[in-house]
Amino acid sequence: MFLIYRHLLVAATGPFFFGLFVITFLLMIDILFKYVDLFVSKGIPFLLATKFLILSLGHMFALSVPMAVLIGILMAVGQLASDQEITALKANGISLWHVLAPLLLWAGFIGAVLTAYNHYIFPESNHTLANLLYDINRKKPMLEIRELQFTEMNDKMTIFVKKKDDLTGRIEDVTIFEKAHPNDLSPRLTVAEWGLIHTDHATDSMVLELHDGEIHERPDRDDPDKYQVTRFSRNNVVLNNVERDFKESNRKSRGDREMNLNDLWEAAAREKAKQSEVQDRVFGLANTLAEWQFRLLDQKSRSEILGNRAAPQTEPKRRQFLEARFRATVLKAERAMSQAGYQEKINGQNIIRANRYLVEFHKKFAIPFACIVFALLGVPMAVTTSRSGKGISVSLALGVYMLYYFFLVGGERLADRGRLDPFLAMWAANIVLLALGIPLFLHTVRETRLWDFTSRLRHRRQPAAETEIES
Numbered sequence: 001m002f003l004i005y006r007h008l009l010v011a012a013t014g015p016f017f018f019g020l021f022v023i024t025f026l027l028m029i030d031i032l033f034k035y036v037d038l039f040v041s042k043g044i045p046f047l048l049a050t051k052f053l054i055l056s057l058g059h060m061f062a063l064s065v066p067m068a069v070l071i072g073i074l075m076a077v078g079q080l081a082s083d084q085e086i087t088a089l090k091a092n093g094i095s096l097w098h099v100l101a102p103l104l105l106w107a108g109f110i111g112a113v114l115t116a117y118n119h120y121i122f123p124e125s126n127h128t129l130a131n132l133l134y135d136i137n138r139k140k141p142m143l144e145i146r147e148l149q150f151t152e153m154n155d156k157m158t159i160f161v162k163k164k165d166d167l168t169g170r171i172e173d174v175t176i177f178e179k180a181h182p183n184d185l186s187p188r189l190t191v192a193e194w195g196l197i198h199t200d201h202a203t204d205s206m207v208l209e210l211h212d213g214e215i216h217e218r219p220d221r222d223d224p225d226k227y228q229v230t231r232f233s234r235n236n237v238v239l240n241n242v243e244r245d246f247k248e249s250n251r252k253s254r255g256d257r258e259m260n261l262n263d264l265w266e267a268a269a270r271e272k273a274k275q276s277e278v279q280d281r282v283f284g285l286a287n288t289l290a291e292w293q294f295r296l297l298d299q300k301s302r303s304e305i306l307g308n309r310a311a312p313q314t315e316p317k318r319r320q321f322l323e324a325r326f327r328a329t330v331l332k333a334e335r336a337m338s339q340a341g342y343q344e345k346i347n348g349q350n351i352i353r354a355n356r357y358l359v360e361f362h363k364k365f366a367i368p369f370a371c372i373v374f375a376l377l378g379v380p381m382a383v384t385t386s387r388s389g390k391g392i393s394v395s396l397a398l399g400v401y402m403l404y405y406f407f408l409v410g411g412e413r414l415a416d417r418g419r420l421d422p423f424l425a426m427w428a429a430n431i432v433l434l435a436l437g438i439p440l441f442l443h444t445v446r447e448t449r450l451w452d453f454t455s456r457l458r459h460r461r462q463p464a465a466e467t468e469i470e471s
Helices: 002-027 029-042 046-082 085-091 096-138 261-297 299-305 317-384 390-416 422-445 450-470
Strands: 149-152 157-164 170-178 188-200 205-217 228-240
Touching: 002 029, 002 046, 002 096, 029 046, 046 085, 046 096, 046 317, 046 390, 085 096, 096 261, 096 317, 096 422, 170 205, 188 228, 261 317, 317 390, 317 422, 390 422
Parallel strands: none
Antiparallel strands: 149 157, 157 170, 170 188, 188 205, 205 228
16 A cells, blocks of 8 residues: 555655746736846846845745645546546545545645744745835835835835826826824825926935825824825925935844734734724713713713803803804714724724734635645545646646636735625635535545536436327
């Protein structure tokens, strides 16, 4: 039995590396275009651009390894089945369970290695890649302002333009977000109908000459009720020290895809703690408003709130006095509701950030587990399609992976928007494919095929149709 197991593993290893190379290359096509663009638009040295290309492989491996497992099993088992070796094994009392066992252990080992890779290596390579891209974008950022893209000029300013003329420097429908600090949740917003980009290479500065726009900001950070809008016909935004040579910044902050499992779990826990704080503030606002309303019902407290001023007894002064107090009460209630709504928006952002961290956490387990799912699904698929050739095996592998990728990406987007639980979003693809793979494998073990069932139904319907014709 050991010889059979070794034969199966050797037969699957070669196609696995072949599939890994092909799938990685296909996924790298878009990266290759960016690699070439670095030479054209940035003038990045060859070694630095090659470093970018190698670091980009980290993300590709995380996706291509499960796909390579499926291709390896489909091609290996399919070749054994076409050579009648599977039939010979069955004749000697060795069922497909014995064929599946070593391949399942092999896929499990690859999945465990991929999990360790996702925890230790992938976050660090992603962090290095993010730092490299950040430093590259800091080199001549004026060339990075593109149509329909958010461009981070630095950690405090982001620019978005709908149209740009690279020859004249004219930009249209400009939106600029300026933060007081990197974690500012209420940045100053500048919008303009059009503008011009002027660069001064002597002073390493860039001037955005904006026309016909507005500036929206909160002048007092401690008072959210104050909101200021400034309209202008022309306004210049000056950015200093923007054209510089490449220099490593050693950025320490990390995004969700630059964290390991421990960091992701702790980050999600912090966001959940922030959600509790926001809920406490909302309850505090409601309690303060309710307490103020109850104090108005008490005669002594009401006089203190109203400034110990008695209502005039003559009309129309009495009516005006009461209407003014009523408007003050309504205004206070509206401010409390506005504050509560603002806190709810903050809470929604906290939920989205927590979901993103949890999505990445579960993804580091769900994608490696797909190796086991693909092994269970690949054996029956290879046996039932063994006479169709290797092309059919590769096509089936691509179809299965497209289905898996659809569930993975769709679930991630829904979870990031707070519409789906992160665990279900990342594990839904594995659950669906397991629900398809287990019955398919059992059908194959019993030497029945799914299309045999449909043929039986067709044969059963034929006599009925003949009876109707005779009658």
